[in-house]
Amino acid sequence: MNFFIKTFGCQMNVNDSEKIRQLLEDKGLESSASEATADIIIVNSCAVREKPQEKIFSYIGQFPPAKKIIVAGCVAQVEKEALFRKKVKIDCVVGTHQFYRIGEIIDEVAAGSRAKTAAAFSRQWQELVPAAQARSSRVTGYISIMEGCDNFCSYCIVPFSRGREKYRPMDAILREAEFLAEQGFKEIVLLGQNVNHWHEAKGGRAFPHLLRRLARAVPVPWIRFITSYPGYHDRELIRAMAENRNIARHIHFPAQSGSTRILKKMCRTYSRSQYLQIVRAFRAAMPDMKFSSDFIVGFPGENDRDFNLTLSLLEQVEYESIFSFVYSPRPGTQAAAYARELAPAAAKQRLYALQELQARIQLKNNRGLLGQIVEVLVTEKHPKKTGEMIGRSESYRVVNFPSAAPVGAFARVKITAAGPHSLRGEEIPNRAYA
Numbered sequence: 001m002n003f004f005i006k007t008f009g010c011q012m013n014v015n016d017s018e019k020i021r022q023l024l025e026d027k028g029l030e031s032s033a034s035e036a037t038a039d040i041i042i043v044n045s046c047a048v049r050e051k052p053q054e055k056i057f058s059y060i061g062q063f064p065p066a067k068k069i070i071v072a073g074c075v076a077q078v079e080k081e082a083l084f085r086k087k088v089k090i091d092c093v094v095g096t097h098q099f100y101r102i103g104e105i106i107d108e109v110a111a112g113s114r115a116k117t118a119a120a121f122s123r124q125w126q127e128l129v130p131a132a133q134a135r136s137s138r139v140t141g142y143i144s145i146m147e148g149c150d151n152f153c154s155y156c157i158v159p160f161s162r163g164r165e166k167y168r169p170m171d172a173i174l175r176e177a178e179f180l181a182e183q184g185f186k187e188i189v190l191l192g193q194n195v196n197h198w199h200e201a202k203g204g205r206a207f208p209h210l211l212r213r214l215a216r217a218v219p220v221p222w223i224r225f226i227t228s229y230p231g232y233h234d235r236e237l238i239r240a241m242a243e244n245r246n247i248a249r250h251i252h253f254p255a256q257s258g259s260t261r262i263l264k265k266m267c268r269t270y271s272r273s274q275y276l277q278i279v280r281a282f283r284a285a286m287p288d289m290k291f292s293s294d295f296i297v298g299f300p301g302e303n304d305r306d307f308n309l310t311l312s313l314l315e316q317v318e319y320e321s322i323f324s325f326v327y328s329p330r331p332g333t334q335a336a337a338y339a340r341e342l343a344p345a346a347a348k349q350r351l352y353a354l355q356e357l358q359a360r361i362q363l364k365n366n367r368g369l370l371g372q373i374v375e376v377l378v379t380e381k382h383p384k385k386t387g388e389m390i391g392r393s394e395s396y397r398v399v400n401f402p403s404a405a406p407v408g409a410f411a412r413v414k415i416t417a418a419g420p421h422s423l424r425g426e427e428i429p430n431r432a433y434a
Contacts, residue, residue: 002030004038009046012191015142015421017044018130020102027103040068045075049328060088068109074161074308086194095119096162100126121163129176132183139379139408145173146192154267154334158193162197167201179219186408187222196228208240210388213242226252231269233278242285249286254294262299279317290395290396295324298347300338307350314357320395322358326351359420366418376413378405398422
């Protein structure tokens with residue numbers, strides 16, 4: 001029997017799919033290269049916004065009834081039995097805390113048992129570590145260090161899809177990081193809905209201590225972490241990053257809005273001025289520090305002044321990149337009951353204006369790199385241009401360049417052209433690739 005995993009959503013979903021693949025391969029099943037040849041299709045789903053959720057059902061609807069379909073992940077956790085009332089055929093629903101049971105669930109599905117749901121929350125950390133061959137990349141290794149969220153931001157479904165916060169033991173995190181370094185991974189990415197809120201379950205050491213331990217004990221060139229919640233900011237984190245050069249000078253720091261009034265309605269626990277103070281503190285300690293962020297436009301009650309404050313925040317911080325969306329009400333959240341005063345067309349216009357401004361900022365900053373030499377981690381061969389490679393800079397800028405460098409190598413690239421979303425350059429020859 002073989003299986004195919006389709007992943008929707010964030011890096012945590014990707015890491016969950018890696019764990020599922022590992023469990024199924026340990027059981028003796030084979031991973032299929034395509035849906036067409038798979039006996040079982042596992043859809044690992046995202047529920048953060050409405051449109052991605054709709055895409056999941058459209059994807060499932062293309063398969064004939066003979067295919068066994070398992071919906072896993074966040075949509076499975078939130079929708080549970082309601083999924084079986086959709087106009088698509090589903091054999092099983094597996095929530096975010098039940099991945100460790102996927103082997104026995106597959107057995108039941110293969111045996112033809114009736115549709116069932118496995119979506120109970122658990123307060124226990126399930127220690128699942130994918131082998132190197134089960135990972136989506138041989139360059140970047142994802143490590144889950146915590147899961148869930150206690151914040152209950154008014155727009156966010158994560159507490160309902162991932163549960164309350166639970167934290168992985170430090171020793172287990174260190175073991176996985178050391179394993180990835182031994183396997184030749186060039187960067188590790190620590191994952192958590194509030195990654196900077198990680199701490200030992202019984203108190204004591206917090207996230208900056210973990211970062212220091214990793215930076216000093218694990219020989220990888222770059223250590224990253226996502227996603228950091230500004231309300232949990234600790235100045236000790238800045239010191240830990242400044243002390244260790246193998247912690248990438250880039251942080252994903254979701255603002256969501258530039259208006260303190262809207263942040264309060266979102267139940268975010270920081271103001272615009274506090275957010276900017278943190279940004280300034282990072283840059284005072286590390287002048288080369290870069291930021292990316294998330295933004296929601298059209299949140300209930302957002303007026304022109306609120307939106308203009310968001311635009312001005314982009315101009316002040318000059319993010320390397322952003323993820324931006326029109327507000328999407330999610331079931332069960334506090335904001336789902338708020339009156340939506342802004343017409344959908346007007347919300348889309350605000351989104352376009354935000355994205356156009358960000359594109360101009362990125363183009364300006366990218367042009368500032370013309371003629372400079374940038375260290376680039378080679379991540380893949382260019383899918384359309386023979387002899388070219390695609391890499392990323394430390395701040396996650398995409399760089400295209402002709403090269404014979406292998407995937408996973410570091411290359412020095414002189415930037416010769418710049419667009420808003422990527423750079424182009426010429427490799428500076430090295431005697432040997434790192």
